[in-house]
Amino acid sequence: MSFMQRIIDFFSRKSTVTKGGGDKAISKQKAGGKMTARERIAALLDEGSFHEYDLFVEHKCQDFGMGDKELAADGVVTGSGTIAGRPVCIYAQDFTVAGGSLGLMHARKITKVMDHAIKMGVPIIGINDSGGARIQEGVNSLAGYGEIFYRNTLASGVVPQISVILGPCAGGAVYSPALTDFVFVVDQISKMFITGPEVVKTVLGEEISMEDLGGARVQAETAGNAHFFANSELECFEQIRTLVSFLPDNSRNKPAIIEQKRPKASYKIEELIPKDSKIPFDVRDIVRAIVDDSEFFEVQELFAPNAIIGFGRINGETVGIIGNQALFLAGVLDIDASDKIARFIRFCDAFNIPLLTLMDIPGYLPGSDQEHNGVIRHGAKVLYAYSEASVPKITVILRKAYGGGYIAMCSHHLRADFVFAWPTAEIAVMGPEGAANIIFRSEIMAADNPEEMRKLKVKEYTDKFANPYVAASSGYVDAVITPEETRAAIAHALQLTRNKQEARPDRKHGVPPF
């Protein structure tokens, strides 16, 4: 072959493979409102930044007539590119090629790009759109999944791992996203489940649609497996780019410090808290009144709304924010909220992101449903995660700080570096009504008018204990500050803790109450 022929041959090979599953499969993919694997990568990454690897990888299966079947790029596009100029590794399963099914070589392409991300210390993004295991490849396909899961675990806490579900992701395949840090879903497109509706029907006799069993909304709202919900693939990619902007490339680095901006004037912190401690407010407005440009990037917005988690910046520096949301269930800690908070703390700690906790907690959710489903062990995750975290920990007590909830939400006792309290803070063993009922029980019962006496005693307790000064008198609160001073106090605390070092006992690893 002449030089020119070789070049022509190369382009012809390349164009065949980059067509994926061919025109018919592609138009079917698009009819479902979905982009192709290569379109997705192009839309997510900086324009023209994608470099593909392993385009000419082929499957090795000879069984079931697979020997003569050509599967373009073995059904997955892998490579690297940039997001806002920062390198990332990426793969996207190509549903147009054999339904994006995962065979041995398909898996090897994925693990190769994952190894690359770990070695180079850059985030890894996986776009999932696959019918599952390639049945013809049998146990080799299972081996492929196992190799991916193993690397997800190795990469955990080393580089940020992002999963994007843009099609079906069923059976064992769901465990790769589940092992990663953030899962993105798109309404009507994403489907995740261990066993699909057909099996559910045969085994259990339950009739349930794919959407109701494991659609995007269910995953984001009910199951909590997804962290971000979008209405379109393009909106999803925008969310991913925003998330990446808050994160460092790997656990050896800190997130980039960008130009600082003041919060927007429309969020007036002093006007946000209601006078009555029983009336709720949206804690996200407090966040917006504190962070740069009032930009709060919320994580798991739809799941366990009684707690909020997300990213913001203070003086240009990324902060992981955790808050009790009185707007839902009075802001109690329950199983789902504990799970949500604990995982987020561990992510931030792994990637050198300081933690800011906004406390307004009445306690834990009572009930057999919570107790029987293990609120004890799930709630313990929050204590563990906060205690274990060695990043800067700053806590602001806004209002309620009662009982075990007070301890759990990054009190001094779990080694918060700074605990600030507003004058509206109520730091006490329990709410005044509950406490008065117990402490003054005999006096209330003996009174001529028990109801009057109860009210009197509740007031007495409230006046004496429902404030920040009892805790402050023991040094459990470092400073009582006004709402207006909050941003400056946090900013200074962040500056002071920038080079924080904290010793930990020598051990292989702790044993968190998973």
Add this chain to the structure above:
Amino acid sequence: MSEQQFCEIALEGGTYETRLTKKFTQRKPYEKDDPRVIKALIPGVIAEIDTQVGKAVKKGDTLMILEAMKMLNRIKAPQDGTVKAIGVAGGDKVTKGQVLIEIE
């Protein structure tokens, strides 16, 4: 979600105005287990019934067989007694928690 009305929730330390979540409102109220009422632990099909109403049974006697997950599960008497009622017939499809048999 934001249009949802505020309602009251009572916690250990007091009562608060707040919104409820779907999961909270749909949670199952606790019911005390009655050992005399045998319920299906798993959904399946009643393969056979080995007793009848009014019959005396001893603890451990097989009362019926529930076929589920490709297994034949023997449903045994939890205590000595008499069969008070049988809630299913052979061949019935049963859901999880459905009452199968009552003993007194």
